[in-house]
Amino acid sequence: MTSNKKDQIRKLLKGIETGDPEAVTVVNEDK
Amino acid sequence: MSPRVNIVRIFADGDYVFAHTDYNFNVLEIGFEVFRFEDGQAVEHWDNLQHKHSSPNPAGHTMMDGPTEVTDLDKTEVNRALVRSFVEEILINNQLDRLEHYIDAAGYTEHNPHLTDGLPALHSALAESSSNGQRIIQYKSIHRLLAEGNFLLCVTEGFRSGVHSSFYDLFRVANGKIVEHWDTIEAVPARSEWVNDNGKF
Numbered sequence: 001m002t003s004n005k006k007d008q009i010r011k012l013l014k015g016i017e018t019g020d021p022e023a024v025t026v027v028n029e030d031k
Numbered sequence: 032m033s034p035r036v037n038i039v040r041i042f043a044d045g046d047y048v049f050a051h052t053d054y055n056f057n058v059l060e061i062g063f064e065v066f067r068f069e070d071g072q073a074v075e076h077w078d079n080l081q082h083k084h085s086s087p088n089p090a091g092h093t094m095m096d097g098p099t100e101v102t103d104l105d106k107t108e109v110n111r112a113l114v115r116s117f118v119e120e121i122l123i124n125n126q127l128d129r130l131e132h133y134i135d136a137a138g139y140t141e142h143n144p145h146l147t148d149g150l151p152a153l154h155s156a157l158a159e160s161s162s163n164g165q166r167i168i169q170y171k172s173i174h175r176l177l178a179e180g181n182f183l184l185c186v187t188e189g190f191r192s193g194v195h196s197s198f199y200d201l202f203r204v205a206n207g208k209i210v211e212h213w214d215t216i217e218a219v220p221a222r223s224e225w226v227n228d229n230g231k232f
Contacts, residue, residue, distance in 0.1 A: 006041050009048045009066055012073070017036045028072035 032057060040099045040201075042179040044107075048073075049177050049184050051201060051213065053095050059083035061094045061215055063184065063199040065177065077175075077186070077232070079199040081215035084144035092142045097211055098203060104180040110204040111178040117209060118185050118200075122170035127154055135208035142213040167192055174232040181205060188219075188232055195219045197231050 008026040015023025032055075040051040046069065052062045060080045067075040087093050103110070117133040120126050136150050146152045159167045168191055175186040187198040197219055203211035219231045 005043050005048045005068055009050060009064070009073070010038055010041060012066075013036050013038055013050065013052060013064065016034050026073050028069070028074045031069065031072075031074035 039095050040182065042101065042177070042182050042184070044177040044179055047177050051095065053083070054080075059085075063201070063215055065175070065184070065186070079186075079197050079215045079217045081217060088141065088144050089147040090141060092140060092148075094142055094144055094213065094215075097140065097142060097213070101180040101182060103204075106204075107178050107180055109207075110181065110183055111176060113204060113207065114178070114183045114185060114202050114209070115173070115176055117202075118170065118173055118176075118187060121157070122168075122187065123172070125157065125166065127157055130154055130157075133209055135205070135210045138210055140211040142211070161192065165193070170198060186232065191216055191218075 011020070011023045012026050014020070035055040037053040038050050039053055042049050046067055048066045048068070050064045052064055054060045054062055059082070061083045062078055062080045065077040066073040083094060113133065120129055121133060130150060130153065134150055134153065139149055139153070141148050141152065146156055157166075157168060161167055168189070170187045170189040172188050173185060174188060175184075177184045181204050183202045183204065185198075185200045185202070187200070189196055189198055195218065197217045199215050201213040202209050
């Protein structure tokens with residue numbers, strides 16, 4: 001679970017570089 | 032030029048993930064990123080960015096180099112207590128005579144771009160005062176102290192040269208002493224400049 005969270009944030013931050021739309025699915029926009 | 036993101040260190044502490052990042056957004060910046068999770072998704076985010084110095088500090092260390100591997104997971108809470116006590120006693124209450132109790136005098140590595148290794152440089156920086164007698168660096172209150180094993184990130188509010196500032200200090204602890212330090216310092220924007228109502232901390 002911990003590694004999963006780290007991996008999700010790695011993907012999110014690298015998404016700034018790659019533009020990968022999947023990267024932002026970790027963010028709960030409603031909250 | 033497209034943005035470049037280098038995640039040099041990343042840690043987890045319960046519902047929090049915190050990362051130490053090297054950015055090239057046409058300007059070079061060093062950052063700390065903190066995310067809080069609820070129900071498997073990130074619901075809150077804080078960061079602290081500082082201009083990246085192009086050259087190493089007087090000891091030859093950059094703002095990012097050094098160890099990245101998490102060890103001593105069983106010592107997370109002991110290390111958290113040590114760093115909390117260090118921040119409260121030394122950084123907030125300025126009891127600099129106690130510095131050696133927390134810092135490994137024989138092996139302290141400093142990554143702040145303006146400082147060098149060892150206790151004397153750290154002591155001088157913390158003791159430095161302006162012409163009006165006020166300390167240049169003033170830590171006031173801890174907002175968050177995140178930890179995973181030997182790495183600990185402390186988020187503190189205070190003042191630098193009289194400017195309301197956010198201090199993000201990453202410490203590495205070994206054998207019960209602080210042995211390495213990285214940081215970023217960012218001025219807290221005036222309330223009129225905020226684009227949300229959440230606050231810096």
